[in-house]
Amino acid sequence: MSETHVTASTQFVEADGVHFAYRRFGKQTGTPLLFLQHFRGGLDNWDPLVTDGLAQDRPVILVDYAGVASSTGKNATTVDGMADGIATFVKMLGLTQVDLLGFSIGGFVAQSVAYRYPDLVRRLILTGTGPRAGEANPDPKILQVAGNPVPTEDDFLFLFFSPSKTSQAAGRSFWTRRHLRQDQDPPSSIETLQAQAAAIGDWREPKGELYAYLKNIRQPTLIVNGHTDIxxxxxxxxxxxxxxxxxxxxxxxxxxxxxxxxxxxxxVSHSALFLDA
Structure with missing residues (x-):
């Protein structure tokens, strides 16, 4: 690869008055794999071992939702609104089809894109995520930590990793890798926090028959999670x-x-096997 997670330049494409910030690297041919990020996350909240690993055999695209970090525009307050923005972004890049990797709220968005724009999505990877009106964790500490204005390493270790020494050590290694890039994407705003919190709240409300929409997601789908996702x-x-x-x-x-x-x-190994099947 000529460019990597750390070296790829941040580019912009305008659609409906929004300047979407994105980075593209990896192979020039093949179906692009579009990464959809977690709550408040931006271009540099991904793990370079994951993005570069998957970019070995396919184009990889990282993007900020409208209003998030380097992207301009108004934050969507529903998951479907976020999905509409992503579908528009893909079309503005001149792409007719992509693979989607959605993490956390990005997995909500990926489901919505696959369901509402089925021809746009070839394959789907959903990690650390759930269905509309799925099961929620009632622990108030989770919302408190996730809502901290400036998330810290300790916040990520609590929210993203298990309490074991092995998992916590892996979390600290991730935190180091996550900061390897010098020109980091700026943190998201309080407005983003509020809008995405509203989108999550809306996603938790059932609409129609519970889980019925999932039966209409026809794309091959890989679902990945940890043993105890809080x-x-x-x-x-x-x-x-x-x-x-x-x-x-x-x-x-x-x-x-x-x-x-x-x-x-x-x-990366499991995802590559799935995407290349």
Whole structure:
């Protein structure tokens, strides 16, 4: 690869008055893999071992939602609104089809894109995420920590990794890798926090028959999670696998919400096998 997670330049494309910030690197040919980020996350909240690993054999695209970090425009307050923005972004790049990797709220958005724009999505990877009106964790500490104005390393270790020494050590290694790039994407705003919190609240409300929409997600789907995800409880991954017609599920041991960052090499291997099938 001529460019990597750390060296790829930040580019912009305008659509509907929004300047979407994105980075593209990896191979020049093949179906692009578009990464959709977690709550408040930007271009540099990904793990370079994951992005560079998957970029070895395909184009990789990282993007900020409208209003997030380097992207301009108004934050959407629903998941479907965020999905509309992503669909517009893909079309403005001149792409007719992509693979989607959605993490956490990005997994909500990926489901919405696949359901509402089926011709745009070839394959789907959902990690640390759940269905509309899925099971929530009632622990108030989770919302408190996730809502801290400037998330710290300790916040990520609590939210994304299990309490074991092994998982916490993996979390600290991820935190180091996550800061390797010198010109980091700026943090998201309080407005982004509020808008995405509203989008999550809306996503938790059932609309029609529970989980029925999942039966209409026809794309081959890989679902990945940690053994004990406190952010989006792991049982939601089983629900996704049971209702999406062509879905397979992997649960990594001694891990939580950020299992893909705890097991980056394994996640890349499993994802590559799935995408290349």
């Amino acid at each position: 952010m989006v409880p792991t049982v939601n991954s089983f629900i996704l696998q049971q209702y999406i017609p062509d879905a397979q599920l992997i649960i990594y041991p001694d891990s939580g919400h950020g299992s893909l960052f705890q097991y980056p090499e394994l996640f």
